[in-house]
Amino acid sequence: MDYPELLPGTLLRRYKRFLADVRLDDGREVVAHCPNTGSMRGVNVPGCRVWLSPSDNPKRKLAWTWELIELPQPDGRLAMASVQTGRANRIVEEALRADRVPSLTGYAELRREAPVACAGEKASRLDFRLDDPERGTAFVEVKQVTLREPDGHGYFPDAVSERGRKHLEVLMDLAEAGQRAVLLFCVAHEGIDAVAPAEHLDPAYARALREAATRGVEVLAQRCEIRREGKRPVAIHLGEGLPVDLERRFTA
Template sequence: MDYPELVPGTLRRRYKRFLADVELADGTLVVAHCPNTGSMRAVNVPGCRVWLSPSTNPARKLAWTWELIELPQAAGGVATASVHTGRTNAIVEEALRAGRIEPLAGYAALKREVKVEGARRSDARLDFRLDDPQRGTAFVEVKQVTLKERDGHGYFPDAVSERGTRHLETLAGLAAAGQRAVLLFCVAHEGIHDVAPAAHLDPRYAETLRRVADAGVEVLAYGCRVGRRDERPVTIELAGRLPVSLHREIHDPGLVD
């Protein structure tokens, strides 16, 4: 996925959930839209360099959107993370259509935002449905991962996620009915190299994920790679597959911020 020409700045604060104060290189303080409804635990770090996309739409209240943040790593250097959750499905769709997600390659048709037939809840929608005359149907739910705890590992979710747990139950229902059901973690943080359920933040989600995985729901994780030109981010795409550990937990409270 290509970015528009991004502009660097320094994060000063995120507030009221959807707003972020960012200082541009010339000292101008702008208010940017924060396209992330989550807690943004570990990626809301004032003082870090961020990248904003500009808008030319005069009807927009805010002219800037917060896209990326560069985070210092314990081993040195920085890792870039996407905070724009609205980009996640586009990144995954591009990879699906290009056949870069090997376990999901070879399907003939793709549909986004699909209602699950027979589901009791009106909000039982999943991100993708893949169809093929020979392979049948696969339902895919995508979750963006940006939480890297102080133990060096990646976790999901970054706060209690009742909706995420409902998605797991929907996938489990499909698997029980003989359909292929897949949870795909899109790891949008270049410093994360594996993923586990965040039992220390949402024990119910972690327990449910382990249960549905045992019941036939496939769990995949893929990292993201940010492409640069002259140090400026210009692309983001799905990269290699990452390991998922369903039973890793944080036991040392000192490793949690």
């Protein structure tokens, strides 16, 4: 996925969930839309370099959107992380259509926001449904991972996620009904090399994820790769697969 031309600046603060104050490199201070409504633990770091996308849509209240942040790593490198949760599904869809998710290749049809009927409950929606006359059906739910704890691992979720746990329950029901059910962690942080459930933040989700794996839900992770021209990020796409360690526990 190509980015529009991004402008660099420095994060001053994020507040009211949807707003971020940024000082652009040309000295202007602007208010940017923050498209991540979660805790942003580990990626809300004032003083770090950020990248904003501009908009000339007169109907928008804010002309800027916060897309990326550069985070210092223990080895002195800077790792870029995407804070734009709305791009995760587009990144994964592009990869699915290009057969860049190795275990999900060869499906003839892809549908977004697939409705799923669950016994005794209202219908739910999962991010993708893949269909093929020979391979059958696969349901895929995508979760973006950006939390890197000091032990170097990535963790999900970054706060209690009741919605995420309900998605796991839907996936478990599908797997037990004989359907293929997949949870795909879209790892949008260049410094993360493996993923684990964040039991220290949401023990109920961690238990549900381990249970889902035993009940037939496939748990995958792939890292986002950010292409640069010079120092400027110009594109992001789904790259290599990463290990998922369901038993790992972070202790501060």
